[in-house]
Amino acid sequence: EKEALQQRCEELESLYYNIKNELDITQEALAKFQTTHKVTTKSGIETEESLLLESTARETSLNSTILDLENDQKLMRQELERLLEERNRVIQENGELLKEKAEAEVERKNLRAELKEIRFRETRIITDYSELEEENITLQKQVSVLKSSQVEFEGAKHEIRRLHEDVEVLQQQVEELTKLKEIAEKQMEEALQSLQAEREAKYAMKKELDHRINSESMYNLSNLAFSIRGITDDQTIGSDEDELPVLKRIEADLKTSDLASPDCKQVDLFSEIHLNEIKKLEKQVEQMEGEKSQLTASLRESQHETEQSKAEMQAALVRLMQLQVHIQSLEHIREQANSLSTDQEEKSRLTLLQYKQWMSLATREIEQIQLQLE
Numbered sequence: 001e002k003e004a005l006q007q008r009c010e011e012l013e014s015l016y017y018n019i020k021n022e023l024d025i026t027q028e029a030l031a032k033f034q035t036t037h038k039v040t041t042k043s044g045i046e047t048e049e050s051l052l053l054e055s056t057a058r059e060t061s062l063n064s065t066i067l068d069l070e071n072d073q074k075l076m077r078q079e080l081e082r083l084l085e086e087r088n089r090v091i092q093e094n095g096e097l098l099k100e101k102a103e104a105e106v107e108r109k110n111l112r113a114e115l116k117e118i119r120f121r122e123t124r125i126i127t128d129y130s131e132l133e134e135e136n137i138t139l140q141k142q143v144s145v146l147k148s149s150q151v152e153f154e155g156a157k158h159e160i161r162r163l164h165e166d167v168e169v170l171q172q173q174v175e176e177l178t179k180l181k182e183i184a185e186k187q188m189e190e191a192l193q194s195l196q197a198e199r200e201a202k203y204a205m206k207k208e209l210d211h212r213i214n215s216e217s218m219y220n221l222s223n224l225a226f227s228i229r230g231i232t233d234d235q236t237i238g239s240d241e242d243e244l245p246v247l248k249r250i251e252a253d254l255k256t257s258d259l260a261s262p263d264c265k266q267v268d269l270f271s272e273i274h275l276n277e278i279k280k281l282e283k284q285v286e287q288m289e290g291e292k293s294q295l296t297a298s299l300r301e302s303q304h305e306t307e308q309s310k311a312e313m314q315a316a317l318v319r320l321m322q323l324q325v326h327i328q329s330l331e332h333i334r335e336q337a338n339s340l341s342t343d344q345e346e347k348s349r350l351t352l353l354q355y356k357q358w359m360s361l362a363t364r365e366i367e368q369i370q371l372q373l374e
Helices: 002-039 045-234 244-257 264-273 275-339 345-373
Strands: none
16 A cells, blocks of 8 residues: 555656646746737737636646645645554554464363363263153153144134224224215205205295286386377377277277286287396296206215115124124133133133134124125
């Protein structure tokens, strides 16, 4: 590393001298350029400024590179000093390691003596171990039997936990169904209220329409009657022979009805006058009828959904009750199995068989409930 650093320093110094030579050359070129610049001041003012800028930029760049190289040289010298200090420290550590090696040799001799004693003890322990191994074989047989029963018991216990989790999931689904039922009932109430409001608005609009038609028809009939009478009095001489019976018939009808029951032709005439308003009201009525039909359809759909949700909730509750009964029976069997002693193997096997049967029934019930909920 020291040689590499020295080589690096030499390279940096050579680079420094090269850059310095380049700087001298550029300075000489700058002096020459300045002399030539005085001659060509009239024609090349712009070129002169650009060249001056380039020369100053190059000079600044070269100065910056020189400063960087000097800084690198200082850093390399500092690194060289640090490496020398580190080499001295490594030499000291090597001496300490040699001392530790000598101490380790002494300890190794002591450990060899202890190893001989340990081997003697090992032979004696092996004889004891052979005797214990025979006893261990008999114990392992007993343990294998107990482990098999314990594995079955743990599996049953894990299945009970899974059933509890399934029951909790089903309870959450039941709660969600109840929330959906409440939302559907709120929607039904809102739909009923909107229908009631629409009925009242429709009744008010019909009432207003009838009132306006009656008032306007009476007013127009009275105006028509007075106008017809004035026309017959003023223009009896100049009227045509074809129009006289029509006017007489209208006047006779007005007199007989006493301005209370207008003829169909007069009603048609008044309806033509106010046809635009009637059409607008009819369009509003049609829109209200369409909205009413949509609301009734949505109300029926919400009622159907609530009925379906009620049926699903009832079925889920029935299944949950059955599962609770099965789980209680499984817990009872588990308590019986825990209360049995290790000597009563036949009774424990019977209880495990019952436990497996209950487990299969419970899994079937859970699968059926999941299929129904899906």
